[in-house]
Structures are given as C-alpha cells and as structure tokens.
Amino acid sequence: MRLEARQISVRFGALAALASVSLDVQSGERRALIGPNGAGKTTLFNVIAGELRPASGSVLLDGRDVTSLPTWRRARMSVGRTFQRSALFPRLSVSENLELAVRRGALGGRRRAVPDRLAAAGLSAVAERPAVSLGHGEQRALEIELALACEPRLLLLDEPMAGLSGAERQAALARLRDLPRSVTLVIVEHDIDAVFAIAERITVLDHGVRIADGTPAEVRADPRVQEVYLGRS
Amino acid sequence: MPAVLLAVLISLPFWTPSRYWVSVAIQALILAVFAMSLDLLLGFGGMPSFGHAAFYGMGAYACGKLFPQLTGGGLLAFLAAGMAAGVIAALPIGALAVRARGIYFLMLTLAFAQMVWGLAFQWTSFTGGTEGMSGIPQAVPDWLQEQGQNVWPALRTAGPFYVVALTVAVLAFAGLTAITRSPFGRALEGIRENEGRMRALGYPTYRYRLAAFVIAAAFAGLAGATTALYNGYANPSQLYWHTSGLVLIAVIVGGTRSLLGAVLGAFFVTIVQLVISSYTEHWQLLLGAVFIAVVLFLPGGLISLGRLGWLRR
Amino acid sequence: MNGLVFAGLVFLLAAGLSVIFGVMDVLNLAHGSFYMLGAYAAFAVVSRTGSFWLALLLGPLTVGLIGAVMELVLFRRLYQRGHLAQVLLSFGFTLVFVDLVRSWFGPRTYGIAPPPGLGGAFHVAGANFTKYDVFILGVSLLVGAALLVGWRLLKVGAVLRAGVSDKEMVGLLGIDLGLVFTLTFAFGAALAGLGGVVAAPFVAIHPAMDDNVLILALVVVVLGGLGSIEGALAGSLLIGLAYSFGTFYLQEFSIAIVFALMAAVLVLRPRGLFGIRT
Numbered sequence: 001m002r003l004e005a006r007q008i009s010v011r012f013g014a015l016a017a018l019a020s021v022s023l024d025v026q027s028g029e030r031r032a033l034i035g036p037n038g039a040g041k042t043t044l045f046n047v048i049a050g051e052l053r054p055a056s057g058s059v060l061l062d063g064r065d066v067t068s069l070p071t072w073r074r075a076r077m078s079v080g081r082t083f084q085r086s087a088l089f090p091r092l093s094v095s096e097n098l099e100l101a102v103r104r105g106a107l108g109g110r111r112r113a114v115p116d117r118l119a120a121a122g123l124s125a126v127a128e129r130p131a132v133s134l135g136h137g138e139q140r141a142l143e144i145e146l147a148l149a150c151e152p153r154l155l156l157l158d159e160p161m162a163g164l165s166g167a168e169r170q171a172a173l174a175r176l177r178d179l180p181r182s183v184t185l186v187i188v189e190h191d192i193d194a195v196f197a198i199a200e201r202i203t204v205l206d207h208g209v210r211i212a213d214g215t216p217a218e219v220r221a222d223p224r225v226q227e228v229y230l231g232r233s
Numbered sequence: 234m235p236a237v238l239l240a241v242l243i244s245l246p247f248w249t250p251s252r253y254w255v256s257v258a259i260q261a262l263i264l265a266v267f268a269m270s271l272d273l274l275l276g277f278g279g280m281p282s283f284g285h286a287a288f289y290g291m292g293a294y295a296c297g298k299l300f301p302q303l304t305g306g307g308l309l310a311f312l313a314a315g316m317a318a319g320v321i322a323a324l325p326i327g328a329l330a331v332r333a334r335g336i337y338f339l340m341l342t343l344a345f346a347q348m349v350w351g352l353a354f355q356w357t358s359f360t361g362g363t364e365g366m367s368g369i370p371q372a373v374p375d376w377l378q379e380q381g382q383n384v385w386p387a388l389r390t391a392g393p394f395y396v397v398a399l400t401v402a403v404l405a406f407a408g409l410t411a412i413t414r415s416p417f418g419r420a421l422e423g424i425r426e427n428e429g430r431m432r433a434l435g436y437p438t439y440r441y442r443l444a445a446f447v448i449a450a451a452f453a454g455l456a457g458a459t460t461a462l463y464n465g466y467a468n469p470s471q472l473y474w475h476t477s478g479l480v481l482i483a484v485i486v487g488g489t490r491s492l493l494g495a496v497l498g499a500f501f502v503t504i505v506q507l508v509i510s511s512y513t514e515h516w517q518l519l520l521g522a523v524f525i526a527v528v529l530f531l532p533g534g535l536i537s538l539g540r541l542g543w544l545r546r
Numbered sequence: 547m548n549g550l551v552f553a554g555l556v557f558l559l560a561a562g563l564s565v566i567f568g569v570m571d572v573l574n575l576a577h578g579s580f581y582m583l584g585a586y587a588a589f590a591v592v593s594r595t596g597s598f599w600l601a602l603l604l605g606p607l608t609v610g611l612i613g614a615v616m617e618l619v620l621f622r623r624l625y626q627r628g629h630l631a632q633v634l635l636s637f638g639f640t641l642v643f644v645d646l647v648r649s650w651f652g653p654r655t656y657g658i659a660p661p662p663g664l665g666g667a668f669h670v671a672g673a674n675f676t677k678y679d680v681f682i683l684g685v686s687l688l689v690g691a692a693l694l695v696g697w698r699l700l701k702v703g704a705v706l707r708a709g710v711s712d713k714e715m716v717g718l719l720g721i722d723l724g725l726v727f728t729l730t731f732a733f734g735a736a737l738a739g740l741g742g743v744v745a746a747p748f749v750a751i752h753p754a755m756d757d758n759v760l761i762l763a764l765v766v767v768v769l770g771g772l773g774s775i776e777g778a779l780a781g782s783l784l785i786g787l788a789y790s791f792g793t794f795y796l797q798e799f800s801i802a803i804v805f806a807l808m809a810a811v812l813v814l815r816p817r818g819l820f821g822i823r824t
C-alpha cells in the first residue's frame with residue numbers, strides 16, 4: 001500500500017509538533033523514520049493511523065484521501081500499527097489478545113489463525129497467561145504480533161525494539177525481514193543498527209520538521225543529520 | 234455453581250417457611266436481572282453507569298402507562314414493552330453518554346437518569362407525579378395460574394409469580410452469558426482493557442459501546458417491567474439515583490466481570506434491605522460499611538472468595 | 547427561592563467538589579453528606595449555644611476534620627487503584643452518614659432561625675430579598691473571590707497530581723503529596739460544611755437533605771468543567787437561573803430543564819464550559 005502524507009501540521013497548544021511534514025512511501029517499501037526525542041515521530045504515526053486530526057495537510061492511502069476517516073476504518077483498509085508503549089489487553093490471555101486481532105474488528109470467525117500466530121511470535125508457551133503477566137520481551141513480541149495478525153498492507157512500527165535484549169532483538173528483526181513485499185513498512189527506531197539493517201530509505205525529523213529524506217548513505221552523509229545526531233550528544 | 238444456585242431456587246418454595254421468603258426471593262431475582270444488566274456495562278464493558286435506574290424505571294413506567302393496551306398481550310407483552318422502553322431511552326442517552334469515559338461517563342449517566350426522574354416526578358399529568366402509576370396486573374398466564382399448582386403444589390403458598398420471576402432471571406442469565414461469551418462480548422472486554430488498541434485493530438468502538446449500553450438498558454427495562462408487574466406500580470423512586478446506587482452496590486459487592494457475582498450481590502443487598510431491616514433501622518449503615526469494606530479489601534467482590542482456589546484468569 | 551441566592555448556595559458546594567477533583571482527581575459523592583453534616587452541626591451548635599456565628603466557625607471545622615480523617619485512613623489506600631474505586635468509596639459513605647445522622651438526631655426535621663440582625667426583608671429593583679439572602683450571596687462571593695486567587699496556589703497540587711503514578715519524581719521534588727491531598731480533601735469538605743451551615747437557617751434540616759444538593763453540585767461542576775473554579779461559578783449561575791426560570795414558567799419541567807441544560811452544554815463542549823483537561 002502506498003502512503004502519502006502531505007504537508008501535515010499538528011499543534012499542541014503553542015508547540016508545533018509537526019510543521020508541514022510530508023512522507024511519501026512506495027508500496028512495499030521499507031522506510032525508517034528517525035529523529036531525536038520529541039521530534040514528532042509518534043505524532044506523525046497518530047496522524048497516519050487516524051488517532052489525530054492534523055491542523056492541515058492530508059493523508060492518502062493508495063491515492064485515496066483518508067484524512068477524515070476514523071482510525072477503525074483505516075485499520076480495516078489494512079493499516080496496522082504498534083505502539084511505543086505496549087498497548088495490550090492486560091487482563092485477557094495472550095491467545096484472547098490475538099483472537100481480537102485476527103478478527104480485525106469484525107465478529108466473524110478466523111479464530112483458527114490464532115495458534116499459528118502464537119507460534120510465529122514464539123508465545124505458544126504463554127498462550128493462556130494474561131498479557132499483563134508477560135515479561136517485557138514477550139509483551140513487545142505480542143505487541144508486534146497484534147499488528148501483524150491484522151494482515152496489514154501498511155505497517156507502522158513505533159520503536160518495536162525498545163528495551164529488548166540482544167537475542168530478542170535479533171528475533172524481532174528476523175520477523176520483520178521475513179515480511180512479504182505486499183507489506184509496506186514504516187519503522188520508528190532509535191537503534192541505528194536495526195534501522196540500517198531494514199530500511200531502504202530514511203526520513204529524519206527534528207522538532208517537527210523534516211530535515212532529511214533519502215537512502216541510508218545519503219542520510220548518513222547529510223550535514224544537518226550529523227549536526228542533530230552528533231552535534232548535540 | 235450456577236446449577237447449585239438454580240437447584241436451590243427451584244426448590245425454594247418446597248422448603249421455605251413462609252410466603253415472606255418467597256417474596257424476598259422474588260425481589261432478589263428481579264434485582265439480580267437488573268444487576269446482571271449493569272455488570273454487562275460495568276464489568277465487561279468498563280462503563281461505570283450511575284444512572285442505570287433510568288432504564289429500570291422506564292421499564293416499569295412502560296407497564297404502568299400501557300397496561301390497558303398490554304393486558305390483552307399477556308405477560309410477554311409487558312416484558313417486551315419494558316425492554317423496548319429501556320432501549321428507546323438508552324438510544325439517545327447512550328449516544329451522548331458513551332462518548333465520555335470513566336468518571337465523566339459516570340456523571341453523565343447520573344445526570345441523564347436524574348433528568349428522567351425529574352420528568353417522572355414533576356410531569357404529573359403524564360406520569361402520575363410522586364404517586365406514579367398503580368393497578369398494574371401481575372399478568373401471570375392463565376395456565377400457570379390454574380395448572381401450576383397442580384404440577385408444583387408448593388406454588389399454592391408461594392404464588393405463581395415466583396415462577397415468572399425465576400424464569401425471567403434464568404433467561405436473562407442465559408442471554409447475558411451468551412452475549413458475554415460471544416465475539417461481541419470479547420470485543421467489549423477488549424475495549425474495556427484498551428480502547429485505543431481496539432480502534433487500531435479496526436473495531437468501531439463507539440458503536441460497540443453504544444450497543445452494550447442499549448443491551449444493558451434492555452435487560453434493565455426487563456427487570457423494571459418485572460418489578461412493576463410484581464408490585465403493581467411504577468413510581469419515581471424506581472428511577473431515582475438511590476436505585477442506581479443500590480444496583481451498583483449489588484454488582485460491586487457480588488463481584489464485577491461475573492454474572493454470577495451480580496446475582497450473588499443482588500441476593501446480598503436484598504437480604505440486607507428487606508430482612509436485616511426488620512431487625513435494625515440501620516441497614517443502610519450496614520450496607521454502606523460492607524460496601525466500603527469490599528471496595529477497600531475485596532476488589533473482586535464476594536464471588537472472588539469462591540475463586541481463590543482456582544484462579545480463572 | 548431567588549435564583550441568585552440559590553446559585554450562591556450551590557456554588558459553595560460545587561466549589562469544594564471542584565477543588566477536590568481538580569487537585570486529587572477524586573469525584574467525591576459524599577459531598578452532599580458533608581453539606582448535611584454542616585447543617586446538623588449548625589443545628590447542634592445553635593441549639594446549645596444560641597450562636598450562629600460560632601456554628602459558622604465550628605461547622606466547617608468539624609466537617610473539614612472528618613474529611614481529613616477519611617482521606618488519611620481510607621482514600622489514601624486507593625490511589626493506586628484508580629478513580630472508580632474512590633468514587634465508590636465516597637458513595638459508600640453517603641449511606642453511612644445518612645444513617646449516622648439519623649441515629650444521632652432521629653428522623654425529625656429541624657430548623658434554625660437566621661442570626662439576629664439578618665432577619666428582615668427588603669425590596670430591590672422589584673425583587674424581594676431577605677437580609678439573609680444577601681448574607682448568603684456575600685459569603686459565596688467572598689469564597690468565590692478567595693478561591694479564584696487561591697486557585698493558583700492550589701494548582702501546585704494539580705501539578706503534583708501528575709506525579710501520583712510517579713512517586714520517585716514527587717519524592718525528588720521534596721513535596722509531601724500525601725499532606726497536600728489530606729489538606730485538599732479537608733478543605734473541600736469544609737467548604738461543603740460551610741454551605742450546610744449557611745443553608746441551615748432557611749432549609750429543612752433532615753437526613754435526606756444531602757440528596758438533591760449533591761446532584762445539583764455535580765451538575766454545576768460538570769457544566770462548568772471539572773476542576774475549574776470559574777466553571778463552578780458560571781455553572782452555579784446558569785443552574786440558579788435555569789431553576790428559577792423553570793419554577794416560574796415550566797413548573798412540570800423545572801428539574802428536567804436543569805439536566806437538559808447540562809446535556810446541551812456537554813454535547814457542545816464535552817469537557818464543560820471551562821474544562822480543559824481531556
């Protein structure tokens with residue numbers, strides 16, 4: 001699915017969280033969205049997913065303007081997302097969590113897909129435990145699997161690797177690499193190695209402004225990016 | 234456990250010492266239906282309504298207002314009218330209230346319910362004012378009236394309405410159990426746990442919440458109709474916020490997220506209200522103290538005492 | 547009852563409710579009970595000493611103390627468990643207080659006379675005012691003004707509230723959150739107690755007097771926006787006017803009209819007139 005976010009602006013009071021930011025992602029592309037804390041990455045995801053209405057600008061999916069569509073409608077158009085802070089169903093079991101996801105907002109069947117999903121995420125052993133009782137790594141794995149279980153064509157991943165151990169990181173990376181090309185991937189991630197391992201193009205935000213956009217090599221060479229990343233830290 | 238409870242209730246007229254206990258049981262059963270309907274909203278949907286009496290009262294008033302027309306249709310017509318009244322009131326109220334969450338939802342439901350109460354209380358020409366409406370027939374079907382006692386001699390003392398109340402309660406339990414176990418019920422729990430995620434998964438959460446609100450109101454209306462038939466009247470106190478509070482106490486004391494808990498709570502509240510009150514004037518103090526204790530020390534309610542051994546989740 | 551005076555009285559209650567909510571995020575359903583306790587305290591003091599002014603001092607103090615104890619002993623345990631538990635707890639107290647009052651004072655209805663000097667009535671601009679009406683208005687205006695100024699200080703608490711879930715942060719700031727909460731709850735309770743004392747000379751003092759008042763205060767607070775003093779002021783005025791308008795012109799709907807007004811505001815502004823928080 002092709003994603004075009006055109007000149008998106010979002011304000012929180014006096015703060016311009018996004019100032020006319022555009023993002024154009026081709027169908028099947030792997031795109032990384034990076035930037036320092038508070039750059040507006042999550043905010044942009046919220047706009048794309050439908051949780052936030054931008055003050056100006058528009059969001060197009062496969063050329064269709066969805067700016068005024070609610071989140072659930074966009075989800076049914078195959079937009080899947082993960083949250084920076086795991087957004088699970090704490091008191092429901094892991095398999096109940098996934099059951100809600102495979103139904104994709106409808107009440108029909110498809111529960112049969114749940115065991116496969118559990119296996120793919122490596123969560124079969126904890127299937128009957130409430131999500132709240134999982135360890136951080138397992139929660140992140142479930143977080144990603146909830147999004148994948150919807151069979152998205154556009155997948156927005158908000159710092160999926162945050163807080164994972166080395167081994168868990170590798171597992172998550174492998175899972176993302178295996179995604180078919182029918183899935184367009186936009187990933188926000190602070191782990192630069194992971195970014196360069198996955199991304200074909202990188203967009204850099206800072207203070208709500210897009211400061212770079214290009215191939216990994218271009219972005220790495222960009223003086224403004226170097227200033228933001230090196231100059232400050 | 235539901236089976237044991239059912240057995241006790243079915244056999245009640247055989248071993249009960251008096252008609253009095255049957256009447257306590259009837260009122261407990263009615264409150265149980267009311268409490269289960271609130272539990273759908275509060276326990277499963279995570280929507281703490283403090284105005285559920287609006288729909289209970291609407292159910293009663295529908296019977297009061299329409300009984301000349303409904304009498305021909307018999308018991309089912311009354312019960313259906315009660316449910317319909319609940320639904321009709323819940324659609325506009327829910328459409329507005331469900332947009333709010335948590336405390337705001339609680340206050341909105343309370344306010345809307347008080348509005349309904351205000352109308353019933355003051356609009357005397359239409360609602361009968363403080364007096365409400367009386368003379369509602371029990372509408373026990375003829376065959377039950379006549380044949381029931383032959384089949385089940387105990388009914389001679391218990392009165393045939395016990396069968397009506399028990400049947401309504403059992404059907405409501407079955408219906409609400411089916412709803413909570415259905416994909417819809419699961420989705421409702423998902424919304425309670427994490428509404429944002431449910432939206433992101435493609436669930437139109439507003440509609441789900443509104444649907445739950447309306448279904449809960451329908452069952453509350455059913456309970457209200459049953460109480461109107463049993464007592465023969467509809468009056469403003471059935472709509473007052475004390476009634477909303479009482480049913481909330483029943484659900485919390487019994488245990489949320491469990492229909493059986495709601496039933497248990499309803500029996501507890503009824504016994505305190507009707508039985509203990511004949512020994513002491515201060516049943517409200519007792520009820521309040523128990524309620525406070527449960528809120529503080531037993532968040533899972535009475536039902537969680539039974540669960541301690543075999544944790545369900 | 548004059549709409550303005552009515553508004554003034556409701557404001558005293560709504561303000562306390564709003565302060566408690568604004569700082570602690572607790573919706574206190576026992577607020578009507580605090581008002582009732584204030585009125586009974588007034589009756590107890592006046593019937594023993596004959597001094598309304600002493601009651602005006604002791605009533606709010608007593609109720610404030612009760613509030614402080616409730617917060618210290620019970621509410622405190624529930625901060626981890628979220629708002630609903632606290633609302634429920636406060637609701638439990640409405641039952642307890644009603645019965646306690648009934649067991650101490652009996653089910654009778656009492657009344658007290660306005661203090662000497664505030665007895666008579668007079669005309670202004672074609673409307674009838676008693677001197678006591680003016681007194682009520684004066685008290686509410688005074689409280690309102692003091693709160694508007696003091697609210698900025700209380701905002702300290704609102705900032706702290708953000709830290710309820712983040713104990714370390716609050717510890718780092720070196721502020722005793724617990725103390726702030728106790729004082730706030732006590733203060734809100736005292737305001738309701740004050741409302742009760744002030745109302746005592748012209749309402750019937752009986753064990754069900756908490757009912758309507760609680761609901762009205764809630765409506766005002768919801769109308770004005772939870773946690774906003776300006777909102778409580780505006781909400782009280784609106785409700786007072788709507789109520790007196792209703793009693794004059796639409797007698798069968800005077801209660802419903804108040805709630806309809808609230809519903810209308812909420813449809814247009816879900817957080818109330820002055821509400822900002824989401």
Ligand SMILES: Nc1ncnc2c1ncn2[C@@H]1O[C@H](COP(=O)(O)OP(=O)(O)OP(=O)(O)O)[C@@H](O)[C@H]1O
Nearest residue numbers: 012015017035036037038039040041042043044084
């Ligand atoms: N709901 C909100 N209300 C007010 N300000 C907000 C809100 N959400 C985000 N912000 C502010 O907007 C700015 C951008 O936030 P955003 O979460 O998009 O950053 P981010 O790039 O995802 O940062 P991080 O790497 O820390 O996740 C930040 O300054 C943040 O404080």
Ligand SMILES: [Mg+2]
Nearest residue numbers: 041042043084
């Ligand atoms: Mg972020």
